[in-house]
Amino acid sequence: MMDFCSSMLDDMDINTLIARRVRELRDAHGLSLEALAEASGVSRSNISLIERAQSSPTAAVLDKLATALGVTLASLFEARATPAEPPSPLARAATQAVWTDPASGYTRRSLSPALPSPIQLVEVHFPAGQRVAYETGARDTEIHQQIWLIEGAMEITAGDEHWRLEAGDCVAMRLDCPTVFRNPTRKPARYLVALSMAPRPSVRRSA
Numbered sequence: 001m002m003d004f005c006s007s008m009l010d011d012m013d014i015n016t017l018i019a020r021r022v023r024e025l026r027d028a029h030g031l032s033l034e035a036l037a038e039a040s041g042v043s044r045s046n047i048s049l050i051e052r053a054q055s056s057p058t059a060a061v062l063d064k065l066a067t068a069l070g071v072t073l074a075s076l077f078e079a080r081a082t083p084a085e086p087p088s089p090l091a092r093a094a095t096q097a098v099w100t101d102p103a104s105g106y107t108r109r110s111l112s113p114a115l116p117s118p119i120q121l122v123e124v125h126f127p128a129g130q131r132v133a134y135e136t137g138a139r140d141t142e143i144h145q146q147i148w149l150i151e152g153a154m155e156i157t158a159g160d161e162h163w164r165l166e167a168g169d170c171v172a173m174r175l176d177c178p179t180v181f182r183n184p185t186r187k188p189a190r191y192l193v194a195l196s197m198a199p200r201p202s203v204r205r206s207a
Contacts, residue, residue: 014077014097014098014099015053015055015056016053017077017079017097018050018053018057018062018076018077018099019050019051019052019053021075021076021077021078022047022050022051022065022069022076023051025069025071025075025076026051026069029069029070031069033047033048033051036065036068036069039068040064040065040067040068040069041064041068041135042061042064042065042068046061047065050065056102057102058101058102058103058104059073059101059103059104059106059132059134060103060132060133060134060135062076063134063135063136064135067135067136067137067139070139070140070141071139071141072120072143072175072195072197074108074110074112074120074122074193074195075120077097077099077108077110078097078110078112078114079095079097079114087113087114087115087116088113088114088115089113089115090113091110091111091112091113091114096109096110096111097109097110098110101132103132104126104127104130104131104132105127105130106124106125106126106127106130106132106181107124107125108122108123108124108125109122109123109124110122111123118196118197118198119194119195119196120194120195120196120197121192121193121194121195122192122193122195123190123191123192123193124190124191124192124193125188125189125190126152126154126181126183126188126189126190126191127183127188128183128185128186128187128188128189129183129184129185129186130182130183131180131181131182131183132180132181132182133178133179133180133181134178134179134180135178136175136176136177136178136179137176137177138176139175139176141197141198142174142176142197142198143174143175143176143195143196143197144172144173144174144175144195144196144197145172145173145174145175145193145194145195145196146170146171146172146173146193146194147165147170147171147173147191147192147193148169148170148191148192148194149165149166149167149168149169149170149189149190149191150167150190150191150192151167151188151189151190151191152167152183152185152187152188152189152190153165153166153167153183153184153185153187153189154181154182154183154189154191155180155181155182155183155184156171156173156179156180156181156182157178157179157180157182158173158174158177158178158179159177159178159179161173165191175195
């Protein structure tokens with residue numbers, strides 16, 4: 001099993017990475033702090049602290065920001081290549097971003113390389129007895145995910161759907177409704193998340 005503590009990105013580095021990504025995405029959308037706060041439901045002061053790497057935001061807060069910015073949660077942990085350095089198709093284990101939710105203690109490792117791709121891979125370690133709830137809403141980009149449980153058991157709710165996954169099970173869902181992840185057992189769980197993104201088809205209006 002991969003040792004999550006082996007990553008070169010410590011807590012300070014990961015908060016700096018998140019800070020840079022939130023600023024980049026906010027600037028790309030032309031949003032002020034006030035506009036992002038209104039769209040996400042996260043206070044302006046909290047966003048400001050996050051963008052200055054002076055806060056350790058929870059998974060729920062980051063998901064609110066990701067939803068408002070129209071990206072996946074995994075996108076907030078992407079390391080951008082420098083202009084003089086083309087994005088690499090290889091992501092070494094030692095350089096993959098690892099982040100731990102301060103509220104639940106669940107840990108996620110971003111597996112995907114910097115080379116642009118419609119697919120993102122994330123490995124998650126979920127502690128026993130913990131629960132994480134996301135107020136996920138519809139985005140301009142249509143996002144699908146599949147979750148393959150490697151070890152343990154997980155209960156997942158997406159909107160009105162509910163599943164209990166055992167090792168080897170895989171479930172597919174769209175990220176367009178509130179979602180809850182819960183480990184109801186006394187043992188940690190580990191799973192792989194595969195995300196794919198595509199622009200939502202435009203709806204033609206009749207004249």
